[in-house]
Amino acid sequence: CxxxxxxxxxxxxxxxxxxxxxxxxxxxxxxxxxxxxxxxxxxxxxxxxxxxxxxxxxxxxxxxxxxxxxxxxxxxxxxxxxxxxxxxxxxxxxxxxxxxxxxxxxxxxxxxxxxxxxxxxxxxxxxxxxxxxxxxxxxxxxxxxxxxxxxxxxxxxxxxxxxxxxxxxxxxxxxxxxxxxxxxxxxxxxxxxxxxSWNAKVDYSLYEKRRNMLMQNLDQAGIHYVRPQGAFYLWCKVPDAYKGDDMAFCEHLKKHLILAAPGSGFGGKGYFRLAYCVSEKSIAGSKAAFIAAVKDLH
Amino acid sequence: CxxxxxxxxxxxxxxxxxxxxxxxxxxxxxxxxxxxxxxxxxxxxxxxxxxxxxxxxxxxxxxxxxxxxxxxxxxxxxxxxxxxxxxxxxxxxxxxxxxxxxxxxxxxxxxxxxxxxxxxxxxxxxxxxxxxxxxxxxxxxxxxxxxxxxxxxxxxxxxxxxxxxxxxxxxxxxxxxxxxxxxxxxxxxxxxxxxxSWNAKVDYSLYEKRRNMLMQNLDQAGIHYVRPQGAFYLWCKVPDAYKGDDMAFCEHLKKHLILAAPGSGFGGKGYFRLAYCVSEKSIAGSKAAFIAAVKDLH
Missing domain, CATH: 3.40.640.10 (Type I PLP-dependent aspartate aminotransferase-like (Major domain))
Structure with missing residues (x-):
């Protein structure tokens, strides 16, 4: 079948x-x-x-x-x-x-x-x-x-x-x-x-490690998200200051060199998606950028 | 472009x-x-x-x-x-x-x-x-x-x-x-x-040799075809005895272990298609089969 x-x-x-x-x-x-x-x-x-x-x-x-x-x-x-x-x-x-x-x-x-x-x-x-x-x-x-x-x-x-x-x-x-x-x-x-390669062992813990790093960054920046149980995406709430305008907030993140996908495209207005199938170095580097991007709002 | x-x-x-x-x-x-x-x-x-x-x-x-x-x-x-x-x-x-x-x-x-x-x-x-x-x-x-x-x-x-x-x-x-x-x-x-491999040399003369072998077989069996200028197919006329019924003639060829595609599927009723992207041995072996298949008609 x-x-x-x-x-x-x-x-x-x-x-x-x-x-x-x-x-x-x-x-x-x-x-x-x-x-x-x-x-x-x-x-x-x-x-x-x-x-x-x-x-x-x-x-x-x-x-x-x-x-x-x-x-x-x-x-x-x-x-x-x-x-x-x-x-x-x-x-x-x-x-x-x-x-x-x-x-x-x-x-x-x-x-x-x-x-x-x-x-x-x-x-x-x-x-x-x-x-x-x-x-x-x-x-x-x-x-x-x-x-x-x-x-x-x-x-x-x-x-x-x-x-x-x-x-x-x-x-x-x-x-x-x-x-x-x-x-x-x-x-x-x-x-x-x-x-x-049907039974090949792939080390998925790499993704888990990156998920955990990115969640910590977001915690410190004060961005709310859904804790992922699988895949390699984080689904995050647009900060209140943006009143659910995910397109505008993703534009704002770009200025801090963070590439995020607006939630509207996924049928989820008011949210944005981050992917963590990127290098640990990128994730480590994003911490300051997230904090700065949220501070910018105030 | x-x-x-x-x-x-x-x-x-x-x-x-x-x-x-x-x-x-x-x-x-x-x-x-x-x-x-x-x-x-x-x-x-x-x-x-x-x-x-x-x-x-x-x-x-x-x-x-x-x-x-x-x-x-x-x-x-x-x-x-x-x-x-x-x-x-x-x-x-x-x-x-x-x-x-x-x-x-x-x-x-x-x-x-x-x-x-x-x-x-x-x-x-x-x-x-x-x-x-x-x-x-x-x-x-x-x-x-x-x-x-x-x-x-x-x-x-x-x-x-x-x-x-x-x-x-x-x-x-x-x-x-x-x-x-x-x-x-x-x-x-x-x-x-x-x-x-953009400039790889592939020996297409193999196809030409097979084309020539298959054309000879068909000549000897008395089956008419279009002389191919390229690709690796022969487009053949259904023998008169079958009055253009390519489906029936392909069924007849099957009895002689020859797999041919009826022309009707290609918008060409009354014809059938042979592919010669097969081994020389298969083509050599098909000679007697084509001759027998056409003799069978009479």
């Missing part, structure tokens, strides 16, 4: 081309990876953003309200880019119950698409809950860019739940969309590399 | 996503590579097939008649898959004149998209005519799969004519579509490989 793909982004495009009819909707908890919007629009779908709860857990009731007969899929990303949140098994189970209930009522079963490129990069002993056990019509897409530190090699896969009632059709459709969208195949040499 | 791509198939999808509006048409001389249909349909376009002349040259008058204000592009493939034809500079020049004339009349200038993955593989001293000199709104897409014998590594590029009036917009759009269609980037390691 596995189709090799040109990275997770290629995988998602193949899956949406396979599943979506013109006018279908895809529900995504916000904030979310900005390019999801395009992946869904590419194939005639509409992305419906459903805000998470205040602590960036899934808001199951809000997702339930957003479901309709047009819902082709719910798309979750755990660990989440940009928040670093990992959804718990309890959240996944409750989401699955809501989807099952909806399917029985409306006769159309939405797929649960789990985008998991950061699955291996978790902190504080956390691990990513499996959707396969909870919900049969589930599809995992991922890439080897992060867990094997192979960015840019464009090799990933689509895995359809073996329990999915129409798994044969979904797999056949994804093989077809992989061809006709021009991906054709996951790059040949790196298919061999990932087969060979 | 160059955007690196995930192969020529990825390049074509990015170009069509960049150029097409819902309802636009793309004109293609038939026969043509079967997947073009999908590449155009993926983004709301309609493929208009215009048959070539009897010797598989471009039928410029027929292309002119097919032009309309909805024509976004003309797509040519030289050397052609499946016919092996290389369009002459004269054909390209005449096509360019017709497109320029149409643009002046209707106010919309169609792009000329040249799919050239087999550009380096030519025979009998032939070479591929340049569209860039003839027509400013031209775009070449290609891959390194064939000219560097790197099949499966998914590395190619889109080259927009430096003389194209809106080249900056086309390049920006292709960079954007490369991202949002999930290609993201041409595989990183093989970008370095092709930079390093």
């Amino acid at each position: 596995v189709v090799m793909s040109v990275g997770a982004a290629g995988a998602l495009n193949c899956v949406f081309k396979a599943l979506l009819q013109e006018g279908d909707t895809v529900i995504v908890p916000a904030p979310f990876f900005a390019e999801y919007r395009h992946y869904v629009h590419n194939f005639g779908g509409t992305l419906i953003e459903v805000p998470c709860t205040e602590d960036f857990s899934l808001d199951i009731d809000a997702i339930e309200k957003a479901l309709s007969p047009k819902t082709a899929a719910v798309l979750i990303n755990s660990p989440n880019n940009p928040t670093g949140r990992i959804y718990t098994q309890n959240e996944i189970d409750r989401l699955a119950q809501v989807l099952d209930k909806h399917a029985k009522k409306c006769g159309r079963k939405p797929y649960l698409i789990c985008d998991e490129p950061y699955r291996a990069i978790t902190y504080d002993g956390a691990s990513v809950a499996s959707a396969f056990k909870a919900y049969d019509s589930s599809i995992v897409v991922t890439s080897f860019a992060k867990n094997l530190s192979l960015p840019g090699e464009r090799v990933g896969y689509i895995c359809v739940n073996p329990a999915c009632p129409d798994k044969a059709d979904v797999v056949a459709a994804c093989i077809f969309t992989t061809r006709i969208l021009g991906f054709v195949n996951a790059p040949a040499l790196f298919q061999k590399v990932v087969a060979h | 160059v955007v690196m791509s995930v192969g020529a198939a990825g390049a074509l999808n990015c170009v069509f996503k960049a150029l097409l509006q819902e309802g636009d048409t793309v004109i293609v001389p038939a026969p043509f590579f079967a997947e073009y249909r999908h590449y155009v349909h993926n983004f709301g376009g309609t493929l208009i097939e215009v048959p070539c002349t009897e010797d598989f040259s471009l039928d410029i008058d027929a292309i002119e008649k097919a032009l309309s204000p909805k024509t976004a592009a003309v797509l040519i493939n030289s050397p052609n898959n499946p016919t092996g034809r290389i369009y002459t500079q004269n054909e390209i020049d005449r096509l360019a004149q017709v497109l320029d004339k149409h643009a002046k009349k209707c106010g919309r200038k169609p792009y000329l998209i040249c799919d050239e993955p087999y550009r380096a593989i030519t025979y009998d001293g032939a070479s591929v005519a340049s569209a860039f000199k003839a027509y400013d709104s031209s775009i070449v897409v290609t891959s390194f799969a064939k000219n560097l014998s790197l099949p499966g590594e998914r590395v190619g590029y889109i080259c927009v004519n430096p003389a194209c009036p809106d080249k900056a917009d086309v390049v920006a759009a292709c960079i954007f579509t490369t991202r949002i269609l999930g290609f993201v980037n041409a595989p990183a390691l093989f970008q370095k490989v092709v930079a390093h």
